[in-house]
């Protein structure tokens with residue numbers, strides 16, 4: 306059996322057409338994980354293509370082609386599925402969009418794998434081999450025990466700035482209304498600590514990136530995990546929620562285990578906005594202290610902000626830029642509030658008549674797809690461009706990085722120049 310596993314990308318990130326260069330890419334592990342789950346009894350030939358680093362050749366011959374796609378890449382995944390189907394392949398799709406929009410996905414592919422694939426994907430392959438493949442495969446609740454190590458031989462290591470990527474958990478224990486993580490994985494689950502530590506020990510190089518949406522979704526597990534990680538003397542970067550500082554000693558434990566960079570969803574400087582989107586655990590009055598504390602411990606801060614919340618007025622852009630520059634966030638990033646289809650947020654905005662586009666490729670965080678409450682679409686668009694341009698002006702890059710821990714400066718400068726290039730291409 307010939308199995309082709311494709312990770313389609315939105316045009317912005319696509320190899321050959323996109324704006325990213327190697328320096329911004331961490332290797333994703335979704336498809337290498339699915340490759341590891343192919344039963345050896347099938348004696349299958351498996352090939353993985355991540356469109357971030359390799360163009361997809363639709364004339365490739367395969368019996369089964371699997372896709373995973375976020376919403377903005379879904380239309381392109383459907384286009385690829387059509388091309389492979391016309392060559393006689395059977396097509397399957399999983400990932401967040403197919404899970405949330407299963408009926409739609411089934412109009413374009415032969416089968417959908419919803420949620421976790423650890424148990425259902427091997428079952429689908431077995432069914433396919435025996436000519437009885439069904440249309441929908443659901444997780445059965447036992448996946449947590451079977452989280453596997455990705456087949457890393459399928460990662461084209463030279464094409465990523467960092468190919469030593471790993472995950473210790475799935476999902477998130479929070480429920481922010483604009484986020485699809487908890488829609489794809491309803492509960493926060495963790496992998497066996499010894500297994501993940503062994504996986505990390507085997508990774509080449511000093512620096513490791515965790516791909517988890519939230520490394521501290523289970524505090525007791527996190528404490529045990531980072532205690533076990535420390536003796537490896539690796540450096541690592543990963544996503545944490547801002548309530549990290551509420552847990553005594555946890556930051557120091559993470560730092561002693563090699564923490565060098567946190568990606569944090571600050572989202573807004575307005576508590577009312579955060580409360581309204583179910584992110585009330587985040588307190589803007591604590592942000593400056595948190596950033597200073599991370600910097601003092603040598604941890605770089607990549608901060609993400611969402612613009613266009615219902616409580617955002619036209620002054621939000623300037624306030625956000627001033628805060629970021631004054632508090633020296635090393636690598637800020639911005640997205641427009643985006644109501645992903647299949648979520649309660651989408652349903653609410655649809656009921657209010659505020660959904661302006663159902664072209665999913667525009668649900669990429671940079672296009673405005675809904676009617677904002679306190680400004681026009683053009684004003685939100687201009688505001689998004691303004692925050693990118695101002696925070697990534699050369700003087701402001703240097704103002705922000707002046708506060709960065711010594712070791713971080715070269716890495717942060719390189720990342721800033723790449724983000725600046727991205728901003729110039731996407732928000733020109």
Ligand code: SF4
Pocket residue numbers: 477478479480481484485486487518519546570
């Ligand atoms: S904390 Fe982050 S990953 Fe978790 S639900 Fe909120 S936005 Fe999503």
